[in-house]
Amino acid sequence: MAELETERLDRDGIQDRSAGRLARAVRLLCERGPLEPFRLVRRHGLAASASFVARNVQHLVADHLARKWDRDHNVDTAGSIQLAGLSIVGPNRDQGNECLCTSPKTFDFIMRSLPSDLGDCTFIDIGAGKSRTLLLASRYPFAKVVGVEFAHELVEIAIRNIASFRGPAQKCRDIEIVEADAAAYKFPPTPLVVYFYNPFSKQVFDIVIRNLAASLRENDRACHLVYGSSSHAAIDWARPAILAGGAFEQLPTPPMPGFLDAVRKIDYAVFRYRRDGGEGTSAA
Numbered sequence: 231m232a233e234l235e236t237e238r239l240d241r242d243g244i245q246d247r248s249a250g251r252l253a254r255a256v257r258l259l260c261e262r263g264p265l266e267p268f269r270l271v272r273r274h275g276l277a278a279s280a281s282f283v284a285r286n287v288q289h290l291v292a293d294h295l296a297r298k299w300d301r302d303h304n305v306d307t308a309g310s311i312q313l314a315g316l317s318i319v320g321p322n323r324d325q326g327n328e329c330l331c332t333s334p335k336t337f338d339f340i341m342r343s344l345p346s347d348l349g350d351c352t353f354i355d356i357g358a359g360k361s362r363t364l365l366l367a368s369r370y371p372f373a374k375v376v377g378v379e380f381a382h383e384l385v386e387i388a389i390r391n392i393a394s395f396r397g398p399a400q401k402c403r404d405i406e407i408v409e410a411d412a413a414a415y416k417f418p419p420t421p422l423v424v425y426f427y428n429p430f431s432k433q434v435f436d437i438v439i440r441n442l443a444a445s446l447r448e449n450d451r452a453c454h455l456v457y458g459s460s461s462h463a464a465i466d467w468a469r470p471a472i473l474a475g476g477a478f479e480q481l482p483t484p485p486m487p488g489f490l491d492a493v494r495k496i497d498y499a500v501f502r503y504r505r506d507g508g509e510g511t512s513a514a
């Protein structure tokens with residue numbers, strides 16, 4: 231049941247799995263005739279067919295809202311952008327995940343679990359995609375907002391977005407996008423909020439967490455870390471990697487509601503750096 235997953239090139243010539251989904255569904259129905267839904271149920275059963283339809287309707291609604299958000303803010307951040315065919319910095323192409331952005335409602339919900347005094351913090355999105363999260367973060371009073379992204383084409387779109395963003399409530403205008411492999415990124419010596427939305431495999435994540443822990447040891451400062459993922463499995467391996475070594479503790483957070491504007495529901499966890507030097511603040 232993956233017919234709607236076929237890809238389409240967007241205006242920048244990159245593969246977007248979300249674009250044209252409704253048109254593809256209608257074309258499929260026209261090609262196969264009005265009995266196709268019944269054949270689907272016979273082939274896959276009622277429960278699987280209903281869940282397939284619900285998933286696709288939810289995707290269509292969320293994608294529609296994402297494109298509306300883009301139009302309202304004069305940017306291009308929507309879509310499910312495939313890494314195949316993009317120009318990638320560094321050796322970790324195969325470890326990276328597609329570019330799918332955090333929804334505005336999801337982001338604002340996560341922000342409620344962070345302290346409100348962010349004025350001296352740098353917000354860093356590791357795997358920043360087309361910059362949606364950077365733009366969302368710029369509506370909060372961070373000292374600086376930074377995105378790290380290894381796909382050149384996405385960096386170019388992000389630069390355009392940062393310049394054209396129309397956000398009446400923008401509180402931070404110091405936004406930077408760094409074209410780099412996250413595994414080679416050096417964290418700035420400021421207090422940090424570091425955000426991950428399922429950007430890559432555990433292999434790369436372990437390196438980034440090790441680098442972050444080393445940076446915090448070298449320059450003791452406040453740091454909150456948010457790890458979000460659309461699959462429990464990723465949270466399940468990220469949590470122990472973050473907690474290993476005792477540098478971070480997990481904070482209690484409310485469960486994520488199912489927001490209409492989220493193409494996929496994000497599970498998340500928030501961690502705080504233990505500045506008391508919690509046992510073995512050695513590498514995670």
Ligand SMILES: C[S@@+](CC[C@H](N)C(=O)[O-])C[C@H]1O[C@@H](n2cnc3c(N)ncnc32)[C@H](O)[C@@H]1O
Pocket residue numbers: 313322325326327328329330331332355356357358359360362363378379380381384410411412413426427428429430434
């Ligand atoms: C799921 S998207 C998240 C986009 C954005 N953070 C958000 O929440 O809206 C993951 C992004 O991580 C990027 N990425 C994957 N591996 C990377 C790496 N090793 N270094 C930098 N960026 C990477 C991908 O290109 C993609 O844009």
